[in-house]
Amino acid sequence: QVQLVESGGGSVQTGGSLRLSCAASGRTFSSHSSHVMAWFRQGPGRDREFVAGIIWSGGRTYYADFVKGRFTISKNNAKNTVYLQMNNLKPEDTAVYYCSAKASAWIDIRDRHAFDYWGQGTQVTVSE
Numbered sequence: 001q002v003q004l005v006e007s008g009g010g011s012v013q014t015g016g017s018l019r020l021s022c023a024a025s026g027r028t029f030s031s032h033s034s035h036v037m038a039w040f041r042q043g044p045g046r047d048r049e050f051v052a053g054i055i056w057s058g059g060r061t062y063y064a065d066f067v068k069g070r071f072t073i074s075k076n077n078a079k080n081t082v083y084l085q086m087n088n089l090k091p092e093d094t095a096v097y098y099c100s101a102k103a104s105a106w107i108d109i110r111d112r113h114a115f116d117y118w119g120q121g122t123q124v125t126v127s128e
Contacts, residue, residue, distance in 0.1 A: 002026045002117040004099045009122030012089055016126070020084040022099030022119055034105040037082045038062075039073065040112055041095035041124075048098065052084060053109040062109050066092075089126045096121040 008020040022037065038053030052073040053062045061073050072085040082099065100115035107114040 002101055002103075004101060004117055004119035006097065006099045006119040006122040009097060009124045011125040011127065013127050014090060016089050017085070017087045018089065018124060020086070020097055020099075020122060020124075022082045022084075024080040024082075024101060027103075035101060035103045036105050036107060036109055036115075037075070037099065037101045038109055038115065039082075039084045039097055040100060041093075041097045042121075043092075043095040046095075048112050050110040050112065051097070054082060055105050055109075057105070064110075086124070089124075091126050091128060094124060094126050096123050 002024055003026045004022055004024055006020060006022045008018060010018060012018055035056045036053055037056065039051040040048045041051050042048040050064050051067055052071055054073050054075055070088045075082045098121045099119040101117040102115045
């Protein structure tokens with residue numbers, strides 16, 4: 001079992017930055033583990049959508065088109081933590097952001113149904 005705890009959400013104005021963190025505990029992963037961690041978000045009245053993902057072993061990253069060039073996903077192996085650096089935030093980025101994990105890299109990383117573990121979510125609000 002894996003527990004995921006997000007932090008770092010908040011309220012910013014358009015153009016601002018935030019860094020989200022997601023700490024994994026319980027059955028954690030080694031630096032050579034082929035698991036996946038990802039960030040999804042769910043805005044008001046919208047489905048949960050993929051934002052960014054990372055393959056733990058090797059660090060390959062994936063991004064949704066709408067965040068390319070603005071968001072960066074990264075990890076700290078020693079801390080079993082994944083980060084989402086969000087720059088140049090826009091009002092349409094307002095959402096609850098969720099961290100997720102899957103103990104296998106053989107998935108469609110953009111498919112929320114492929115993930116087994118989820119955090120409780122952290123609110124990001126971007127005002128005009």
